[in-house]
Amino acid sequence: xxxxxxxxxxxxxxxxxERDQVVTLLSENHGKCTSLAKGSVxxxxxxxxxxxxxxxxxxLVKKGNSELxxxxxxxxxxxxxxxxxxxxALSSASCMVDLCLRLLExxxxxxxxxxxxxxxxxxxxxxxxxxLILCAFMAKLFLNLGYAPRMHECSICAKAMTAEVTSGAxxxxxxxxxxxxxxxxxxxxxxxxxxxxxxxxxxQLFTMPFKELHSEEEIKTIYEWFVAxxxxxxxxxxxxxxxxSFQFYEDLAGF
Numbered sequence: 001x002x003x004x005x006x007x008x009x010x011x012x013x014x015x016x017x018e019r020d021q022v023v024t025l026l027s028e029n030h031g032k033c034t035s036l037a038k039g040s041v042x043x044x045x046x047x048x049x050x051x052x053x054x055x056x057x058x059x060l061v062k063k064g065n066s067e068l069x070x071x072x073x074x075x076x077x078x079x080x081x082x083x084x085x086x087x088x089a090l091s092s093a094s095c096m097v098d099l100c101l102r103l104l105e106x107x108x109x110x111x112x113x114x115x116x117x118x119x120x121x122x123x124x125x126x127x128x129x130x131x132l133i134l135c136a137f138m139a140k141l142f143l144n145l146g147y148a149p150r151m152h153e154c155s156i157c158a159k160a161m162t163a164e165v166t167s168g169a170x171x172x173x174x175x176x177x178x179x180x181x182x183x184x185x186x187x188x189x190x191x192x193x194x195x196x197x198x199x200x201x202x203x204q205l206f207t208m209p210f211k212e213l214h215s216e217e218e219i220k221t222i223y224e225w226f227v228a229x230x231x232x233x234x235x236x237x238x239x240x241x242x243x244x245s246f247q248f249y250e251d252l253a254g255f
Contacts, residue, residue: 004060004069006030007077009117011097013050015041023050023071024101025058028114032104035060035069049074053083053093053121080125091249092130096120096137098245102237103145116140123210131223131253132215138226139205149229150179151203157185168196175228198222220255 008025011032016022019041025033035058040046049056059073083089096117104110120137124130142148153160155177164171164182172186173179173194180199181191194202198218205213205222227246230237237243 002062004030004033004058004062006058006060008033008056008058009114009121010050010052010054010056011101013052021050022068026100026104026110026114026117027058028111029109030060031108031110032100032106033060033069034067034106035071037071037074040071046074047076048079049076051079053080053097055079055118080121082125082127083121086130088130088249088252089124091245091252092134093121093124095134095243095245095249098243099138099141099237103141103234110144112144113141116144119210128210128213129215129219132213132219133210134249135219135223135226136205136208136210136213138230139202142226143206147230147234148206150177151199151206154182154185155179156181156188159184165196165199171196171199173198173225175225175232178229178233192225224255 004027006027006029008027010023011026012024014022016036019039021037021040023035023037023040025035027033037046037050040050048054054076055078056074056076058071060069061072062069083093100113100117104113116137120133124133139148149155152162155174159182161171161180161182169183170186171183171194172181172191174181174191180194198221201216201218202222227243230243
């Protein structure tokens with residue numbers, strides 16, 4: 001029997017049988033964990049700790065070869081009170097959760113992703129622009145899972161981009177190639193020009209803390225590039241009908 005105690009964010013809960021729930025958690029030190037919370041429906045023992053995006057200190061038990069953990073205890077720690085009041089913020093948070101559910105492996109420690117999600121939800125709850133925070137979360141998730149687009153060297157010829165960025169040369173974005181393309185390779189095909197400002201904003205999404213980011217006019221274009229990049233280079237996201245949460249968000253935000 002294995003016993004785990006950890007801080008966790010509730011990513012998903014599904015009613016199971018009459019009084020039970022299957023709860024998917026993102027824990028700080030043990031990664032994504034799917035668990036069975038027996039008797040948790042309308043239970044005072046769990047209270048509101050198993051609500052969507054709830055943060056709780058949990059105690060999980062796993063016996064033998066069972067695929068599910070047993071969730072024995074969940075002590076409420078934090079609630080994001082403002083996100084549910086703003087439909088665009090809630091939709092943005094749902095997109096982040098959808099990525100975690102699809103891309104994270106069960107019981108594979110991903111503390112950096114836990115920190116990124118918790119920080120993203122915190123600033124989103126404080127009123128930061130939902131699209132900006134969603135883009136920043138995608139960037140940090142790409143980076144931590146090894147999917148980041150190539151930005152410091154040409155995605156086609158692999159030449160370092162430092163000199164071209166410094167000189168102000170025309171650079172390009174290629175979804176197909178998976179990142180930024182130098183001025184020479186950009187002449188070979190029709191690509192989208194990426195301005196120096198867009199490149200700077202994109203770099204900030206990868207490197208700056210969420211709380212230091214500010215809304216940018218360029219963020220909608222960068223969002224479109226990121227989504228196209230995901231759809232082409234992360235095949236797992238195209239299964240089960242694609243990214244429905246993103247489709248809903250785009251309809252809501254007026255894309």
